[in-house]
Amino acid sequence: MATYDGLFEAAGLEEWCSGGATDGPMTMAEMLARANGTQVEDGPDPAVPLLETPFPSLDALNKSCGAIPRSRDMTEAVEQGFLTIKDPLKVVLDPLTQPLSWMLDASLEAFQAIPWFIMIPLLVLATWFASRRIGVTLFVAFAFLFMAFIDYYDDAIKTLSIIFVCTIISILLGVPIGIAMSRSNALQRMTIPILDMLQTLPTFVYLIPLIFLFSVTESKLYGIAIILYAIVPVIRLTDLGIRLVDKDVIEAADAFGMSDRQKLWGVQIPLALPNIMAGINQTIMMSLAMVVIASLVSAPGLGVKVLAGIRNLELGVGLVAGFCIVLLAVLLDRATKAALGRIDSSAR
Amino acid sequence: MKKFLITTASVATAATMMAGTAMADAHGDCGEVTITEMNWASSAVVTGVASFLMEQGYGCEVTKVPSSTTPALASVAETGQPDILTELWINGAPSYDKMSEAGTITTLTDVLLPGGVEGWWIPTYLAEEHPELATMEGLLANPDLVGGRFHQCPEGWGCKNTNAGIARALGLEDAGFEIFQHGSGETMATSIASAVENEEPWLGYYWGPTSVLGKYDMTQVDLGPYNEEAHMCNADPDCEEVGMSSYPVGPVKTVVTTDFADNHPDLAELMSNVTFTNDQMNTVLAWQEDNNASADEAAVYFLTNYSDIWSEWVNEAAREKLAAFIQ
Numbered sequence: 001m002a003t004y005d006g007l008f009e010a011a012g013l014e015e016w017c018s019g020g021a022t023d024g025p026m027t028m029a030e031m032l033a034r035a036n037g038t039q040v041e042d043g044p045d046p047a048v049p050l051l052e053t054p055f056p057s058l059d060a061l062n063k064s065c066g067a068i069p070r071s072r073d074m075t076e077a078v079e080q081g082f083l084t085i086k087d088p089l090k091v092v093l094d095p096l097t098q099p100l101s102w103m104l105d106a107s108l109e110a111f112q113a114i115p116w117f118i119m120i121p122l123l124v125l126a127t128w129f130a131s132r133r134i135g136v137t138l139f140v141a142f143a144f145l146f147m148a149f150i151d152y153y154d155d156a157i158k159t160l161s162i163i164f165v166c167t168i169i170s171i172l173l174g175v176p177i178g179i180a181m182s183r184s185n186a187l188q189r190m191t192i193p194i195l196d197m198l199q200t201l202p203t204f205v206y207l208i209p210l211i212f213l214f215s216v217t218e219s220k221l222y223g224i225a226i227i228l229y230a231i232v233p234v235i236r237l238t239d240l241g242i243r244l245v246d247k248d249v250i251e252a253a254d255a256f257g258m259s260d261r262q263k264l265w266g267v268q269i270p271l272a273l274p275n276i277m278a279g280i281n282q283t284i285m286m287s288l289a290m291v292v293i294a295s296l297v298s299a300p301g302l303g304v305k306v307l308a309g310i311r312n313l314e315l316g317v318g319l320v321a322g323f324c325i326v327l328l329a330v331l332l333d334r335a336t337k338a339a340l341g342r343i344d345s346s347a348r
Numbered sequence: 349m350k351k352f353l354i355t356t357a358s359v360a361t362a363a364t365m366m367a368g369t370a371m372a373d374a375h376g377d378c379g380e381v382t383i384t385e386m387n388w389a390s391s392a393v394v395t396g397v398a399s400f401l402m403e404q405g406y407g408c409e410v411t412k413v414p415s416s417t418t419p420a421l422a423s424v425a426e427t428g429q430p431d432i433l434t435e436l437w438i439n440g441a442p443s444y445d446k447m448s449e450a451g452t453i454t455t456l457t458d459v460l461l462p463g464g465v466e467g468w469w470i471p472t473y474l475a476e477e478h479p480e481l482a483t484m485e486g487l488l489a490n491p492d493l494v495g496g497r498f499h500q501c502p503e504g505w506g507c508k509n510t511n512a513g514i515a516r517a518l519g520l521e522d523a524g525f526e527i528f529q530h531g532s533g534e535t536m537a538t539s540i541a542s543a544v545e546n547e548e549p550w551l552g553y554y555w556g557p558t559s560v561l562g563k564y565d566m567t568q569v570d571l572g573p574y575n576e577e578a579h580m581c582n583a584d585p586d587c588e589e590v591g592m593s594s595y596p597v598g599p600v601k602t603v604v605t606t607d608f609a610d611n612h613p614d615l616a617e618l619m620s621n622v623t624f625t626n627d628q629m630n631t632v633l634a635w636q637e638d639n640n641a642s643a644d645e646a647a648v649y650f651l652t653n654y655s656d657i658w659s660e661w662v663n664e665a666a667r668e669k670l671a672a673f674i675q
Contacts, residue, residue, distance in 0.1 A: 025645035028400065031652065035672035072640050215542065216535040217497065217528050298531035307531070308504030313418050 003054055004064040017065035086212060093213060100227075101220040103165050108219075108300070111161035116153060120144045127331075131338030136331075143331045152302070152324045159291050159301030159328060166223060166287045170231040171280055178238025178279075179264070188239065195232050203229060203293045211297065222294035229290045233282035241275025242268045277340040284332050292325065302328070378408035378612065382430035384415045388533075389559045389636065389643065390629050391435040394459055394602075396647025397658065398434060398622055404673070405666030406615060417441050424453060424605055431608040432619060435459050439506060439598045454609045456602045456620035460629060464598030466507065466555040468514075468569040470494055471544050475567035483570050484518060484592070487551070491524040499539055499552025500529045506583065511553050513582025513590040514571060525551075540564060555598070557626045562634035571595075614663060621661035628654065 008017055026034075054060040058071045069077070111119070120141070127140045147156045181188045206225045214221050245268050253267045269276075295303030302321050309318025381402055385395040399410040413430045415423070420433050421443050433453075438444045447453045470481055478493055480486025487494065498520060501508040508529070514520075515527060530536045536552065537560045543550035544564045551569070554560060571594040578591030602619050609616040624632075628650075636646035651658065655674045659667055667674070 025639050025641040026648050026652065027642075028396075028644050028648055031648050031673070032404075076640055211535065211538050212542075216530070216539045217499075294531075296532045297535055298529065300529075304503045304529075304531070307502070311416075311418065311502075311504035313422050 004056060004061055007056075008065050013065065017067050082209065082212065090213060097214070097220045097224060100165075100169065100223045101218050103169075104162065104219040104223050107161045107165045108158060111157050111164075112154070116148055119157065120148070127335045130342075131335055132342060133338045136334045136338045140331045140335060143327045147324055147327065150320065152305070152320065155300075155302045155305055155321070156324055156328060159288070159303070159325070162222070162226065162291055162294075162299060162301060163284060163287045163332070166226045166230060167280070167284050169223075170227055170234055170283045170287070173227075174231045174234035174279070174283070175238050175276065178235045178276075179242060179269075181235065181239040182242035182268075191235070195236060198228055199232050203290060204296075207293075207297050216297065219299075222297050222299035225294055225297065226287045226290040226299075230283045230287035233286060234276070234279035237275045237279030237282070238272065241272030241279075244275065245271045274340065274344050277336070277343055281333065281336040281340065284336060285329060288325065288329050288332065378402070378406050378615065380411065381408045381432065381608075381612070381615065382411045382413055383432040384420045384430050384434055385412045385643075386420070386435055387414065387416050388435075389633050389646075390460070390557050390624075392643030393629070393632055393636075393646045393650060394434045394622070394624065396644055397650055398432070398619065400647060400651060401618060401622075401658065401662055401666070401670070402615060405662050405670045406618070407669075408615070418443075421447065428452075428605055428607065431605055431612075433603040436601050436603050437464055437598055438601055439464070439596075444603075451606055453603050454606045454616075456604060456609075456616060457623055458599060459602045459623055460557060460600040461623055461625050462597050463600050463626075464555055465557070465561075465568075465626065466553070466595035466598055468498075468511075468551065468571060469540075469554050469561075469566040470549070470551050470569060471547075472565040472567045473547060474549055481569070482567055484572065487569060488518065488520070488523040493549060494551035495543075495549040496524060497526045497528050497551065499536060499550070500527050501536070501553055502530050502532055505533075507553055507555070509585045510579070510582045510595070512585070513578075513587075514592065517578070517582070517590040517592050540566075557629040557633065559633040559637045562630035563637050618662060618666070622658075628657075 008014060058069060058074060061068045062070045114122070123144060124137055124141045128137045131137065144153070144156070147153050177191070181191050203225075206228055207221075210221050210225055214224075249267060249271065250263065253263050258266065291299060291301060292303035292306055295301065295307050302325050305321035306318055306325070308314065309316075309321060383395055383399055383402075385392055395412055399412060402408040402410050411430075413420075415430070417437060418441065420430065420436075421441055423429060424433065425443065425447060436444065444453075448455065474494065475482050478486070478490065481490065481493060498511075498515065500511055500515075512527075515525075521527060530539070536554065537558075539552070540550060540554065540560055541564065542548075554566070556562070572592045573594060574596050575591060575593040576596075578589075578593040579596065581587040581589050581591065582593065602622060604616060604619060632646055632650050635641070635649055636643075639645075641649065651673060652675070659670070659674045662670060
């Protein structure tokens, strides 16, 4: 029947093999082979030239031995396994993540409820107090006025609200994790591969298990996807910043008889603050990057417009929405960098 | 002299004929054909079956072009390629009429009969428990029974506007329904799947023939008779005079470029015969879903189990070539 028959005969596994079923869906190639008479059902197989020997993969072995699962059975088993643990996972994760849904929804309501003539000045003032830079403040003001002028203000505000919530949660979770990592080498060794995985997983892959775990109508679905993706830089840079604090300074602190807690709050965190702020800046940027993809799982905002532009080939809509995202990115980046600059100079 | 000429001519013709058939056996006399493979399950089956018939029966070299409705039409308008557009849901394609009038494209046939079924659906177990939910009045009176939520199409789909029009005409939001807009077709399908598997209520828009409607037993909500004026207005986001109307049966066409139809009359004839009934398509798609089969394998499933149907589509010469596949 197939290339690897001899292998199973030699191993004396024929009986075990014949117990399996071989009636999977037929592929186009098999059908053609069968119809051209090159392969009769249950007949001898035409000799395969050496150069065309297939790799002994699951599918190739299954042809010789029905008891060996095909690769589609393997993916099916993965799916079944996931579905089995889905329900217990749901029981644990659902209540745990529910506050995220409430926060996202409440923030969305609040951001939309505040009228533009209060919201825009608020944002501009916030920028001013954070950065104390005329240039950045003016840029933020103009950017929002421009978006409002071209009727993209609502979408921009929705996107901003999602970023606002996701960034705050990323910081609340990420900074403590980073601090814990910096104090224990073992923890760092365990966490870094996970962080690497979170950053290298294609962003769409996050969405698959999440769709299965939570109801697609819950806003936490995109919240979790954004947080998972965006939390990495703040963890990494908190860990790095604290580890980079000068050994001499730590020694001096020890000489003063500081306790561990005093050292952390009085010495390490203030000195690591520029790095932590850089991490926060990156986290904001990454949540903005994820917001567009999260629109595929019903996140509101500018991402929806970008997707609509792609679907309808409305080049203008897509480009303008894309430009608004870039504008948001630049203003968030400049505002946080300017704030970072102030922290840096005050530390000096 | 005349005789001699005729003889040479006939010999020459015979020679070219011989050469022609020899060529046709080797590669075919049809050349290269491009056909779209739209990004949904039924289209992949149509494309798989059609390319198989063209390759094996007519000796073409078929290239499948992954695409979707709007980009495929735009590509034909700009470049004259791909040659064949399978499964074009013309209700969602505004540029179709313009291109038909301009003569760029030729419509061959309805590839799905009766065609696309669109509408608002609730799970059948819900309809059996509360039959009144399949009517508009019953629906509006009991938002809680269907979860208080209407699942709306993603931004950029034609049905989003139409549903919004129907919802306005119904006063759906005033009745206490939340209109939830999905981000993509995938999450719509997921929400149906998870609702049905957990026996939860669900109300929303969906369309068929799709693997979702093939796999899950859904009942259509009666939106009243089809009223063209109201439907057209519902579909237009700027129109105020919205009214109640069911979705018409959506025509799903096979379309080719006019050049292609002129150059390959035999293939145009084949493609105008390729028509699946909704039931056949639903069966194939449900089988594909149950067996985790690829689109290719679903096409094979159709080809092996429905050879009596597709053998009627091809011409004599192709039927001889395909004799081995006809059971």
